[in-house]
Amino acid sequence: xxxxxxxxxxxxxxxxxxxxxxxxxxxxxxxxxxxxxxxxxxxxxxxxxxxxxxxxxxxxxxxxxxxxxxxxxxxxxxxxxxxxxxxxxxxxxxxxxxxxxxxxxxxxxxxxxxxxxxxxxxxxxxxxxxxxxxxxxxxxxxxxxxxxxxxxxxxxxxxxxxxxxxxxxxxxxxxxxxxxxxxxxxxxxxxxxxxxxxxxxxxxxxxxxxxxxxxxxxxxxxxxxxxxxxxxxxxxxxxxxxxxxxxxxxxxxxxxxxxxxxxxxxxxxxxxxxxxxxxxxxxxxxxxxxxxxxxxxxxxxxxxxxxxxxxxxxxxxxxxxxxxxxxxxxxxxxxxxxxxxxxxxxxxxxxxxxxxxxxxxxxxxxxxxxxxxxxxxxxxxxxxxxxxxxxxxxxxxxxxxxxxxxxxxxxxxxxxxxxxxxxxxxxxxxxxxxxxxxxxxxxxxxxxxxxxxxxxxxxxxxxxxxxxxxxxxxxxxxxxxxxxxxxxxxxxxxxxxxxxxxxxxxxxxxxxxx
Ligand code: MSP
Numbered sequence: 266x267x268x269x270x271x272x273x274x275x276x277x278x279x280x281x282x283x284x285x286x287x288x289x290x291x292x293x294x295x296x297x298x299x300x301x302x303x304x305x306x307x308x309x310x311x312x313x314x315x316x317x318x319x320x321x322x323x324x325x326x327x328x329x330x331x332x333x334x335x336x337x338x339x340x341x342x343x344x345x346x347x348x349x350x351x352x353x354x355x356x357x358x359x360x361x362x363x364x365x366x367x368x369x370x371x372x373x374x375x376x377x378x379x380x381x382x383x384x385x386x387x388x389x390x391x392x393x394x395x396x397x398x399x400x401x402x403x404x405x406x407x408x409x410x411x412x413x414x415x416x417x418x419x420x421x422x423x424x425x426x427x428x429x430x431x432x433x434x435x436x437x438x439x440x441x442x443x444x445x446x447x448x449x450x451x452x453x454x455x456x457x458x459x460x461x462x463x464x465x466x467x468x469x470x471x472x473x474x475x476x477x478x479x480x481x482x483x484x485x486x487x488x489x490x491x492x493x494x495x496x497x498x499x500x501x502x503x504x505x506x507x508x509x510x511x512x513x514x515x516x517x518x519x520x521x522x523x524x525x526x527x528x529x530x531x532x533x534x535x536x537x538x539x540x541x542x543x544x545x546x547x548x549x550x551x552x553x554x555x556x557x558x559x560x561x562x563x564x565x566x567x568x569x570x571x572x573x574x575x576x577x578x579x580x581x582x583x584x585x586x587x588x589x590x591x592x593x594x595x596x597x598x599x600x601x602x603x604x605x606x607x608x609x610x611x612x613x614x615x616x617x618x619x620x621x622x623x624x625x626x627x628x629x630x631x632x633x634x635x636x637x638x639x640x641x642x643x644x645x646x647x648x649x650x651x652x653x654x655x656x657x658x659x660x661x662x663x664x665x666x667x668x669x670x671x672x673x674x675x676x677x678x679x680x681x682x683x684x685x686x687x688x689x690x691x692x693x694x695x696x697x698x699x700x701x702x703x704x705x706x707x708x709x710x711x712x713x714x715x716x717x718x719x720x721x722x723x724x725x726x727x728x729x730x731x732x733x734x735x736x737x738x739x740x741x742x743x744x745x746x747x748x749x750x751x752x753x754x755x756x757x758x759x760x761x762x763x764x765x766x767x768x769x770x771x772x773x774x775x776x777x778x779x
Pocket of ligand 1: 274275276277278285286287289290315495496497498521522523524525526553554555556562
């Protein structure tokens with residue numbers, strides 16, 4: 266295992282506010298970095314804003330504002346949203362940053378000098394939504410599949426990156442490195458795209474039509490195609506070409522994307538990198554789409570689900586938990602508020618929240634508000650301990666393929682087992698019998714220790730609530746210093762630590778029907 270972990274989200278377009286889809290990818294990236302940090306790796310999360318191109322210009326025109334003003338407004342909105350929601354962004358690249366623009370310009374010049382870029386005439390159907398010329402496969406009934414709008418016929422003299430020179434190599438790479446592109450279905454899809462026959466990549470736009478972009482260093486009449494510019498943010502954000510840490514971060518890179526932008530990431534990007542003499546990213550991981558109430562998320566339907574609105578109604582971590590628990594990585598998922606409420610009430614309020622409040626209520630009443638000394642572990646305690654010990658290998662395995670729902674399932678087995686254990690031991694009854702004082706102590710120690718292990722494992726998913734649980738059971742190690750799996754060893758909780766009952770951690774969400 267490399268000692269570094271570098272994860273990227275797509276850099277988001279600055280034409281709309283952050284919604285459930287952007288939030289999911291970014292939350293997942295944050296969860297992965299927290300998990301890897303706890304495993305002792307140095308981590309870096311890169312996100313940003315994709316600001317050039319026709320799409321942004323259209324929005325600015327419609328609003329009657331300067332394009333740079335609109336871009337800055339939305340870029341700030343994304344950056345502030347992630348920060349307010351507690352997402353640990355290490356690098357935020359704006360494609361209008363002079364340092365990024367310099368990298369793009371430098372790469373263009375080098376590829377041009379190396380004969381990787383040609384000047385040719387091209388006619389085709391162009392979709393402004395996609396910011397590219399479409400192929401037959403992108404069309405349905407004459408409309409762009411993704412944007413459901415008619416593309417425009419365009420003929421232009423343009424610069425082309427000789428992308429097809431790299432296709433044979435790319436086919437081989439995708440075939441021989443099955444772990445590079447996950448899950449498997451998207452690797453197959455990428456191979457099918459190559460088989461269907463793609464041409465070279467048009468990487469310029471004439472300024473007379475579009476001047477909102479990075480000027481080509483070898484022809485001042487053109488700006489760079491927005492995707493060519495945007496993909497390079499993954500490098501400019503880590504100090505390419507000669508930053509001291511560039512190579513070690515790049516070797517440890519995971520790109521997270523949704524299926525909508527598979528082609529630029531699985532085809533354009535590896536070809537660009539190869540032309541530049543760089544290796545592909547370590548891993549490209551592709552998730553499905555969030556639909557809302559069974560419909561595609563769209564501005565016109567107004568079903569965007571804003572993370573800030575979710576925060577105001579439910580608290581952000583609860584929403585975050587739902588996203589990570591409900592989506593099966595790689596497959597589409599459907600968001601409804603009813604499902605969120607049902608999930609949160611079942612897992613967080615009734616199951617985990619209840620275990621925390623019962624356990625700490627009882628340490629308050631029966632063991633002087635302190636973690637009691639345990640006696641010898643009997644078979645019932647051993648079952649709890651075994652559940653706690655079984656969780657980490659399952660979590661580790663699930664996280665390797667980004668199956669956060671599986672990781673959470675594994676962690677909640679500890680909570681289920683401990684709740685059953687409490688029912689079986691009935692310490693509230695035992696407490697009435699002075700001869701069973703030791704029993705009560707063992708039971709409550711076991712519960713607090715199970716909660717400690719649960720909270721450590723949950724920390725990447727629910728950072729604030731996990732930290733609160735650890736605090737309430739008197740665990741002194743700070744979360745930032747905690748290490749997995751070392752700190753999961755049974756018996757890590759200090760006897761005599763002060764416990765605090767506190768307010769309900771996850772209040773039940775009441776609805777009109779409940
Ligand atoms: N700017 C490009 C990406 C350039 S990366 C070098 C772009 N931006 S975007 O704002 O449209 O973001 C697309 C990404 O947002 C998806 O790949 C995904 O990460 C996230 N999502 C946007 N809508 C989504 C859903 N409805 N569901 C899940 N995630 C989706 O494309």
